[in-house]
Amino acid sequence: MKIAVLGGDGYLGWPTALHLSAQGHDILVVDNFARRQYDFELGAESLVPIRSLKQRVDKWREISGRTIEIMAGDLTDPEFTYEMVRKFTPEAVVHFAEQRAAPYSMIDRSHAVYTQVNNVVGTLNLLYAIAEIDPEIHLVKLGTMGEYGTPNIDIEEGFIEITHKGRTDVLPFPKQPGSFYHLSKVHDSHNIMFATKAWNLRSTDLNQGVVYGQETEETAMHSDLATRLDYDAVFGTVLNRFIVQATIGHPITVYGTGDQTRGMLDIRDTLQCIHLAIKNPAQPGEYRVFNQFTESFSISQLANLVSETFPGHVTVEMLDNPRTEALSHYYNAVHTKLLDLGLQPHLLSDTLISSLFGVVEQHKDRVDLDVMRPSVQWRKTSSPVREEKVAK
């Protein structure tokens, strides 16, 4: 199958492209390299050194004999987006090509506006290109579990049956996103739902949990195939960040009480889920939502797990929560649709954590302590990033 992986140079996009290529699909990677640009802006970088997209693709051809095509461009440019769909003629499009960090979107007004315009306009252009060029293309779009927030009822997969004043309907699950990034994904979801119905498209919205891990079967084949590992306070996600902190002897930084609970999954399960969605496409006119995570943990549970597994002393530091999220809350989210399609979860284990300790140990001289402190405050409307560094 011909599959375009948009944002295919990123943390998850790259291993997804490799995995789908290894399964025998013809892959086009599309990227505007915004993620590498954010590193320059923030003065941060991947803990694990990564190669350029060209070098990665060359190495993959050398190792696997398989070719991954590249198109450099930006989805907010409609001419590029239409040209990409027309030239490559994909049967499925996996869409990772969005600004993905909540803290980045909360830096200040201009980052909030950038995040929403970039994500919403890129997806709108893609929807129009699919509708006008080939409505049969299956859109597999990455959303986030953060779209739902933390309601005091069970979270369903996209839709919920509501009985109200004696009448019943199945309606979109109410959304309570907690940052301008999460809001951008809610906007996308509404836009995709509408366009799918109006133009009879096929679309799958994957509301993904927090991903941990760094190695996949394919990236592990050669160091030139490695994907990025972010540990900074802006792009680093929680478990990966804790493991880096433990390894370098830095306190594990827990925001607030640590009672916040989130759905999580192993990076290898991201690839599995996307492959399952592609193998079992949405029907024409169908907008479906899968909750893409395998287990739920509280932040404290994760901190404890890392402490217990690390072969040395670990301290935990409780910081004022920079976010405006509920600390003690109910959390139970349904996630059966991908299991029904055959997902075999890699549950979080000591082994996984230990293997991450190994990866981090190998590169720990690359850690920059400055980038680990949360500098973005949800309650303040302007949070100059790395102010202290600029002032030096």
Added chain:
Amino acid sequence: MKIAVLGGDGYLGWPTALHLSAQGHDILVVDNFARRQYDFELGAESLVPIRSLKQRVDKWREISGRTIEIMAGDLTDPEFTYEMVRKFTPEAVVHFAEQRAAPYSMIDRSHAVYTQVNNVVGTLNLLYAIAEIDPEIHLVKLGTMGEYGTPNIDIEEGFIEITHKGRTDVLPFPKQPGSFYHLSKVHDSHNIMFATKAWNLRSTDLNQGVVYGQETEETAMHSDLATRLDYDAVFGTVLNRFIVQATIGHPITVYGTGDQTRGMLDIRDTLQCIHLAIKNPAQPGEYRVFNQFTESFSISQLANLVSETFPGHVTVEMLDNPRTEALSHYYNAVHTKLLDLGLQPHLLSDTLISSLFGVVEQHKDRVDLDVMRPSVQWRKTSSPVREEKVAK
């Protein structure tokens, strides 16, 4: 009170500015004149001739002795938005300054993107300006009843109590908007709800029904104070359009079966509702939603009402529905919060319809038949506006 009326040169913005000025408030009108620009683009114009904003404000000063300030600029320009809030120091901001026509947003990709970027970014800039300059400012934002779509349950005012699997929560009412314009309002609502909570703002979201009528107490004082009356298929709203059609002997154009039901209100009640919202501001940290309409009608009911009231023969023409809306559907929307604050509705009457016949009769030589046919198709992704005219 110092009140900024954003979009104060438009159909509802201008009469609102006059009404609040007449009540003794100090008014700033902010506008980028986008609405006048759409007329040039579409080759359409207001049936009732309207004066420039400068001329309107001059006439109002002459008649009432009261000054309305003007600032020309665009909310998507953050420097302008911040400067406006800093210089005028409003206590309340009434925000009409958005692209407001569903058909306009559905013309093609570029109009969809324009509508969403214009509306979402303008509102984001305004939220940041309020938060950073004076979080006490009460934001009164115009939304639309179209955000809810037509669920098979009663529509509540913004939030709904849901009991699910034995647990209960009050959550945002699920949204099913039916155009990229309506989607932009849903995006705004989510952004405002989040910002209000994160930054402790005061905000009121007025989900307005379809407005009819053209004269208000203040605009009726002089022809130079008139507000626009749109009858074209892109910007004309349903009842106003039917009255123009009847008056010029054109068939009344009903889309689909005409069973679509919508909440509606008299233009004078728009002014009353906004005044009530301002007099009774939201509390710090409160995001509240009022459903702003007074009665519900099906499209066929409106067509019949116009036929019965018109003193002559009227034909009704059923057109294929260009939209992707449900034709037969349940519709019962709660709208008690504004009544509780003291709203005295002007219910739709023969008198109102007759008075509109009078307004239209006076200007019927200005009608351009070409602009009354729906040229924008929801199911097609590109609908060249007035193609036939360009081809002539």
